[in-house]
Amino acid sequence: MNKITVTTNKKASMSDFYGIFFEDINHAADGGLYGEMIRNRAFEFSPMDNPSYQALTAWKRIEEGGASVSSFVSNKSPFSKRNPNYLILEINKTGTRAGIKNLGYNSGIxxxxxxxxxxxxxxxxxxxCEITVSIDNAYGEVITEKSLNITSNEWTEYSFTLTSPVDDFSAVLAVTSKQECKFCLDFVSLFPVKTYKNRKNGMRNDIAEMLADLKPKFMRFPGGCLIHDGTLNSDDRNSMYRWKNTIGAVTDxxxxxxxxxxxxxxxLGYFEYFQFCEDIGAKPLPVxxxxxxxxxxxxxxxxxxxEWIDDALDLIEFANGTADTKWGKIRCDMGHAEPFNLEYLAIGNEEVGQGxxxxxxxxxxxIKEKYPQIKIINSAGPFPQGGEFERGWNNAKKNGSDLVDEHYYTSPEWMLANxxxxxxxxxxxxKVFLGEYASWGNTYYNALIEAAYMTGLENNAHAIGLVCYAPLLCNVDYINWQPDMIWFDNHRVYGSANYYVQKMFMNCTGNNLLDVKHDGFDKPITLGSNKISGNIEIEADRCSAEFYDIKxxxxxxxxxxxxxxxxFNNGGKAVIDSIDSNHYKVEFTAKRTAGDKGFRLFFGKSDDKNLIQWFIGGWQNQDTEVNAQVNGRGSCLDHNIFSVMTGQEYKLCLEVNGRNITTYINGKTANTAIDKQPVMEELYYTASSDDNNIYIKAVNVRDTEITSEICVEGVNGINANVTELSGNSLDDINDFDNPKKVSPKTSALTAVSNTFEYTFPPKSVTIFTIQK
Incomplete structure (x- = not known):
């Protein structure tokens, strides 16, 4: 029988180890965490946002029983110069009912x-003009209503509370009038009274509670690619994310x-973000x-x-400054006299290029000159290794950055191998800040392998400071990216299998990593072949191209x-051959004759979901990348910057030796990678402690149960809670019909001495919370 001994020796601090990452992707903010129920409340939607949008998106005229209504959007006399659009609604003929309604998100309000x-x-x-504001069901029947009189030709705010006598998840907000009239509307808003912590302009309660239940130590915000994917002018609609645009009155x-x-x-701007961090006990980590x-x-x-450096310094002052500073006063005027105690600040996201x-x-x-206490986070690009990854780390070492932000989305098999x-x-x-990571999928298998990988992260707390899964939130009807930790619609929310693993680990992580000794474990099992064999294919990727001198x-x-x-004209792909060898080369010359990307070489291909590919001019024609796919789930093995030029010849060479991969462009090394084989250890484990408890985590990824003897030094007897995730099929997922199909169960465990035996079920995640 194998034995695990948890010592009292503290190896590294884990005080802020696990957190969450909020990016406004998948409608995570509007139509998600942000409590506003009206979609396009200020009539500001634009085709620049999405080609299908226009200023009246999500609004629809009500013309019943012969009614006639005119509606159009103007910006001639706005309430807000920064949001100049407003609605002009004219009731030409009242009929049975006349006005306009907002359709909300998903199935409705x-x-x-x-x-x-x-x-x-x-x-x-x-x-x-007298108007009626009502919440109606999908059939146009009024659920609840109140009237108001518009008495001024100047913009005036009107507000009241509506109470619903029924449940209805497909309602609309209607604004109607029984008289022929013409009036203007702007910033039409509907919020639940019960937002999280009852905050004004606050968060949707059920989603916020799911986040709070994770007990995150920090919250990264607001991105993600959205922080830098925009123009340089802060006044542009499609500018980069500039924090000063997100504070003050929401109308501005x-x-x-x-x-x-x-x-x-x-x-949901920076003030709401800082406030929400405070409400859930997480440290803010802005990017x-x-x-x-x-x-x-x-x-x-x-x-x-x-200007950009001042933005960073001013954000720190906004968060931490006193009332006698410019930006500290603005925070105080917004209703928060005490500082938000900002400790971390990240510059950039998934950056590539010396610029x-x-x-x-x-x-x-x-920042270090003015605020030396702030921990600054550098960027290591979007991939787990390669030239830009190394450049980021080298720059961090040169500057003395406190942390470096690593990102990777991979196959579960990559995690087992690494x-x-x-x-x-x-x-x-x-130290490493693993700011975005996940395996591709929301199945129990994904969650299980992520748990095994997370034990490796914890065991390296000497080198890793912060960790957060991504993405965090997804509205099921507005998907940009998956997998995601938490899924929701307009009235329901559930955690994925990955959520429950994250919750288990985040709720049961101490302040210090403990040294763990082991004895009697079997050797790890290596999966797969020690060579890369299969079909060789060449593709023209979104371009016309010629390939010759192929051997x-x-x-x-x-x-x-x-x-x-x-x-090939306008793309195309061809199988060249198949090879079963431990050491081989593929060489050819390629020339793009038209198009905007480059070439792909597939090798080690057994089918369309299991292969390795070399991108030459990949992504936005900026990459040379080697990427391995297992069951359709890709993992970047190496990445460098490279662009293909039309009309230029490229002599390309791939060399495969065992599972070592080297690529060459015009005789120069372009990529060096190892496609490591997955490894299944007998048991993955880690331990940590705080003032009250010792936490032991163990993950069994094998098909058989494993019995271990566990010794916990420094305690007299065992009084513990056991939280365990087990008994699911590998392809099980949670959904609205079965929101906790994959979720843990908790039981009690006691022992007279400090040593006990435990049998870990097959394919299981187990956490012991042992009282000191």
Whole structure:
């Protein structure tokens, strides 16, 4: 029998180890965490946000029983100059019912029996006008209503509370009048009275509670690619995410294009973010753009960077400054006299290109000079290794960055192969901030393998400072990206299998990593082949291209085969051959004749879901990348910057030796990668402690149960709670019909001595919370 001994030796601090990452993707803010129930409340939707949008998106005229209504959007006499659009509604003929209604998100506006909702709007009319505001069901029947009189030709705010006598999840908000009249509306709003912590302009309670239940130590915000994927002018609708646009009155926050192709009201801005962090006990971790956009390849000149550096310094002052400072006073005037105690600040997100790090240097110097206590986070790009990854780490070491933000989305098999990724990383120098990671999927299998990988993260707390899964939230009817931790619609929310693993780990992590000794474990099982064999294919990727001088050399046998030239118009792919060898080369010359991307070479291909591919001019024609797919789930093995030029010849070479991969472009090394084989250890485990408890985590990814003897030093007997996730099929998922199909169960465990035996079920995640 194997034995695990948890010692009292503290190895590393874990005080802020696990947190959450909020990005406004998948309608995570508007139509999600942000409590506003009206979609397009200020009539500011635009085709720039999404080609299908226009200023009256989500609004529909009510013309019943012969009624006639005119509705159009104007900006001639706005309430807010920063959101100039407003609705002009004219009731030409009243008929049975005349007006306009808002359709809300998903199936409509969701109201609950005996719950109340705060309505507000700004309105004006040249002549007195009585209107009725109601919540209607899908058939146009009134659920609840109140009337108001518009008596001024100046913009005036009106507000009251509506209470619903029934549950209805497909309702609309209607504004009608029984008289022929003409009036203007803007900022039409409906909020639940019961927002999280009853905050004004607050968060949707059920989603917020799901986040609070995780007990995160920090919250990263607001992105993600949306922070830097925009123009350099803060007044542009499609600008980078500029925090100063997100504070103050919500009516003065300029509606903007979200880079995930929808509208962003900024109602959930930096003040609400800081307030929410305080409400859930998480430290804020904001991310700011560096005046550099790798998506559009735009950059602020280095001698014009002061505005952007001031943004960073002013944000710190807004969060932490006293009332006698400019930005501290603004925070106080917004209703929060005490500081938000900001400790962390990240510059950039998934950055590639020297232009970013030239600008990061300026931020780092200025912030450390004025606020030396702030922990600054650098960027290591969007992939787990490669040239830009190394450049980010080298820059962090040069500047003395406190942490470096790593991101990767991978197959579960990559995680099994890389559980010891950080074992040999030094404890001095910048620490890892794993700011975005996940395996591709929301199944029990994904969650199980992520749990195994997380034990490796915890065991390397000497080198890793902060960790958060991504993305966090997804509205089921507005999906930009998946997998996601939490799924919701307009009235329901559930946690994925991954959510419950994250919750288990986050709720049961101490302040210090403990040393764990082990004895008697079986050798790990290595899965798969020690060579990369299969089909070889060439593709013209979103371009027209010619391929010639194609040959494959089996270096093991010295066999050389040549192949006919290939030519493709507007894309195309061809199988070249298949090879079963431990060591081989694929060589060819490629030339793009038209198009905007480059080439792909597939190798080790057994089917369309299991292969390795080399992108030459990938993504936005900016990459040379080696990517391995297992069951359709990709993992980047190596990445560097490279662009293909039309009309230029490229001599391309791939060499595979065992599972080592090297690519060459015009004789120069482009990528160096190892496609590691997945490894299944007998048991994955880690331990930590705080003042009250010792936490032991164990993950069994094998098909058989494993019995272990567990010894906990420093305690007299065992009094513990056991939280366990087990008994599910690997492809099980949670959904609205079965929201807790994959979720843990808790039981008690006691023992007279400090040693006990435990049998870990097959495919299980187990956490012991042992009282000291």
């Amino acid at each position: 969701a109201v609950e029996e005996n719950e109340s909702y705060n309505f507000s709007c700004y309105a004006k009319s040249d002549k007195p 926050r300029p509606s903007r294009r979200n880079n995930w192709r929808y509208n962003q009201s900024l109602g 700011l753009p560096a005046g550099y956009n790798p998506h559009m390849e735009q950059a602020v000149p280095l001698d014009e960077m002061q 970013f790090w030239d600008r990061y240097d300026l931020f780092h110097k200025a 559980c010891h990724r950080y074992d040999n990383m030094p404890s001095d120098g910048p 494959i050399t089996d270096i093991t046998t010295d066999n050389v085969k040549t192949y006919d030239n290939l030519s």
